[in-house]
Amino acid sequence: AQSVAQPEDQVNVAEGNPLTVKCTYSVSGNPYLFWYVQYPNRGLQFLLKYITGDNLVKGSYGFEAEFNKSQTSFHLKKPSALVSDSALYFCAVRAVYNFNKFYFGSGTKLNVKP
Amino acid sequence: GAVVSQHPSRVICKSGTSVKIECRSLDFQATTMFWYRQFPKQSLMLMATSNEGSKATYEQGVEKDKFLINHASLTLSTLTVTSAHPEDSSFYICSARTPTSGGGNEQFFGPGTRLTVL
Numbered sequence: 062a063q064s065v066a067q068p069e070d071q072v073n074v075a076e077g078n079p080l081t082v083k084c085t086y087s088v089s090g091n092p093y094l095f096w097y098v099q100y101p102n103r104g105l106q107f108l109l110k111y112i113t114g115d116n117l118v119k120g121s122y123g124f125e126a127e128f129n130k131s132q133t134s135f136h137l138k139k140p141s142a143l144v145s146d147s148a149l150y151f152c153a154v155r156a157v158y159n160f161n162k163f164y165f166g167s168g169t170k171l172n173v174k175p
Numbered sequence: 176g177a178v179v180s181q182h183p184s185r186v187i188c189k190s191g192t193s194v195k196i197e198c199r200s201l202d203f204q205a206t207t208m209f210w211y212r213q214f215p216k217q218s219l220m221l222m223a224t225s226n227e228g229s230k231a232t233y234e235q236g237v238e239k240d241k242f243l244i245n246h247a248s249l250t251l252s253t254l255t256v257t258s259a260h261p262e263d264s265s266f267y268i269c270s271a272r273t274p275t276s277g278g279g280n281e282q283f284f285g286p287g288t289r290l291t292v293l
Contacts (some may be wrong), residue, residue: 080289095281104181105219151218161207161272163180163282165218 063088065152074142075174082137082169084152093155095101096126096133105151111135120167122146126157142173177203179255180273182286188259190293196288198269204249205271209282213259213266227253260291266290 065086074080086092091111108119116128126137137150138154149168157163188194198208206227207228207274211219223244224232231244243255252271256263266289270282 064250102287102289103264104179104286105270107281110281149243161209162221163223166220168216 063156063164065094065154065156065164065166067150067152067169069169069171070167071170073172073174077141078142080139080142080146080171081154082171082175083135084135084166085133086135086152086154087133088154089136092135094126094128095153095155096120096124096135096137097151097153097165099151099168100148108137108150142171144173144175147171147173177255177271177273177283178202178267179205179285181288182267185187185290185291186202187290187291187293190260191258194259194284194290195291196269198252198254198271200250200271200283201273203271203273205252205273206214206249207267208246208252210244211268211270213287215266215267219268222254228247232258233278234259256290259290261292264290264292 067084095110096108098108099105108124109118111118111128117124122137126135128135149170151168152166153163180199182197208225210222212222213219221234224235225244225246227246227249234240246252266287268287270284272282
């Protein structure tokens with residue numbers, strides 16, 4: 062079965078500091094992994110994805126994520142957080158047997174304080 | 176990136192009425208669209224996969240007679256919540272996948288529809 066876990070409900074970081082939002086996955090076969098961000102009362106916006114290749118993936122708004130196969134992790138990172146980064150972040154994995162089916166984590170609320 | 180719109184963004188209705196939510200892909204043709212439901216402070220739950228020209232595929236536990244899906248064209252899918260009840264109140268989000276091949280294509284999400292049933 063495919064699944065993702067986001068162990069932290071909330072992450073607090075000061076503006077200008079680096080941030081990490083954690084995600085671990087469980088999937089049979091090669092994973093297709095995604096990060097999305099959701100602002101209040103809005104749909105999800107795509108940030109980045111890992112399909113194959115370089116383990117460090119760069120995405121929108123200065124975010125990046127590192128794929129670690131041995132630790133089955135795909136943590137989202139940013140070197141310097143902005144207050145405007147405050148939002149809800151979802152990690153997702155695409156089902157191996159169904160290209161259309163995404164499994165989303167429970168979400169992590171990122172709070173960046175000035 | 177591809178743009179997906181939803182209408183209405185917010186709807187309040189009385190218990191027992193039906194509500195239709197539209198999902199449109201604005202700058203691409205979407206043979207497949209998806210309907211999710213999101214409860215407060217929770218993740219997205221896939222309700223059904225909407226295929227243009229054929230019946231929708233519903234996830235286990237989702238009542239197909241309750242949540243009617245019609246994918247009438249390559250740019251429009253509708254979700255009708257029939258005989259809505261307060262427990263149907265939720266945030267409904269649609270998404271679409273671009274029709275290029277391969278499994279690595281991200282889904283593009285609409286802005287969501289907040290349904291409140293009184």
